[in-house]
Amino acid sequence: MRRRTALALLAPLATLxxxxxxxxxxxxxxxxxxxxxxxxxxxxxxxxxxxxxPNLVMAVQSGSGEGRMIYRGAEREMILEDHExxxxxxxxxxxxxxxxxxxxxxMAEMERMLENLPPDQAAMVRRMREQGMPGMxxxxxxxxxxRETRPTGRSETRNGYSVDEWEVLEDGVxxxxxxxxxxxxxxxxxxxxxxxxxxxxxxxxxxxAMPQMPGGPMIQNPFRNMDxxxxxxxxxxxxxxxxxxxxxSELTSSEQRAIPASNFEPxxxxxxxxxxxxxxx
Numbered sequence: 001m002r003r004r005t006a007l008a009l010l011a012p013l014a015t016l017x018x019x020x021x022x023x024x025x026x027x028x029x030x031x032x033x034x035x036x037x038x039x040x041x042x043x044x045x046x047x048x049x050x051x052x053x054p055n056l057v058m059a060v061q062s063g064s065g066e067g068r069m070i071y072r073g074a075e076r077e078m079i080l081e082d083h084e085x086x087x088x089x090x091x092x093x094x095x096x097x098x099x100x101x102x103x104x105x106x107m108a109e110m111e112r113m114l115e116n117l118p119p120d121q122a123a124m125v126r127r128m129r130e131q132g133m134p135g136m137x138x139x140x141x142x143x144x145x146x147r148e149t150r151p152t153g154r155s156e157t158r159n160g161y162s163v164d165e166w167e168v169l170e171d172g173v174x175x176x177x178x179x180x181x182x183x184x185x186x187x188x189x190x191x192x193x194x195x196x197x198x199x200x201x202x203x204x205x206x207x208x209a210m211p212q213m214p215g216g217p218m219i220q221n222p223f224r225n226m227d228x229x230x231x232x233x234x235x236x237x238x239x240x241x242x243x244x245x246x247x248x249s250e251l252t253s254s255e256q257r258a259i260p261a262s263n264f265e266p267x268x269x270x271x272x273x274x275x276x277x278x279x280x281x
Contacts, residue, residue: 027052027259028188034249038240046252051192055264056199070264071199078202079266087273088266091206095275100209145170159250161185161234174243179235187254189232196232 029050036043049058054073059066060080070079077092114122147170154165161181168176183189238247266272 026188026191026256028192029255029257029259030188030192030251031253032249033252034247036247037244038246050259050263051188051195052259052264054195054198056192056195057263068267070266071195071202072264073195073198073202076202078199081267081270082273083267083270086270088270089273089275090266091275096206096209099275146172158235159252163234164231174239176239177237177245178233180231181234182231186232186234186251188256189254191256192232 027050029048032047032049034045034047036045047059049056056071056073058069060069067083068079068081070081071077072079075092077090079088079090081088114125117125147168149166149168152165152167156163156165156179158179158181161179162185163179163181166178166180167174168178181189183193232251234251236249237245240246
C-alpha cells in the first residue's frame, strides 16, 4: 500500500496538461478476506471489489452458486448475475417504479378484501399483520428489528490503519462490529467513495419507493454499512447470540490500477431475466 510521491504524480499530470487532456482517475481493486468461524474447520474465502469512477463490481453469493453484483452509477442501475442459472437481472429507475406500483396495488387489493370482511375479523387480520404472523409465508418477515449503528468510542490500529470501532444493534443486541478507517487513509479510498456511496443511495431509493409495512421496510439495505460511519470498514465482524464472532471480513489489500470497462458489463454468456412482477401478474 505504498503512496506515490508528489513528484511521481506531478510529472504525468504536467504532460497531460500540455497535451490538453485531463488526467485519468485510476480504478481501485480491494481484496477482502472472509472467514466463517461457524464452519468446522473455519472456512476462508478471498474476494475482490473493483471500483472505477461511479462504477463498482463485486462477487456475491447467488443461491447455492456464485454471481456478481454490478453498480453503474452514471446509468443508476444495478445488475445482479446468477451464474448458476445463466441469467442476470437489471434493476433501474424504471424497474423501481414498476415494482413499487405493483406492490402498492397488491396492498390496496388486500385492503379492499378486508373491507368485505366482518369488522371484527378485519380488525384481527390487521392486528396480526402489524404484529407479524410467525409461520405464515411472507407475514412473519413484516416485523423488522429496530436497528441502530453507533460509535463505541474505542480506537485501535488494524492492519496498519488507525480505526474507530462502531457497533450495529438490533433490538438493543449487538449483531455486528465495524472497524472504520477514514476514506483518505486507504489507498484508493477517496476514488472509491463516489461509487460506494452512490450504490447505498440507489438502493435506499429502491426501498423508499416500496410501500412501508407496519413493522418497517420488508427489505433492509445490504449495503447500509458503506459510508454510514463516514469512512470505510476495514474489518467487519458478525456477532452471534453468545457474543462470539461468527464471521469476519477484512480488507487485506488495495491497489490502484485501470480496470477494463467490460468488467462493469453483464457477462455476455448470460441471458437477461427481468425482475418478476411482484403482483404475480
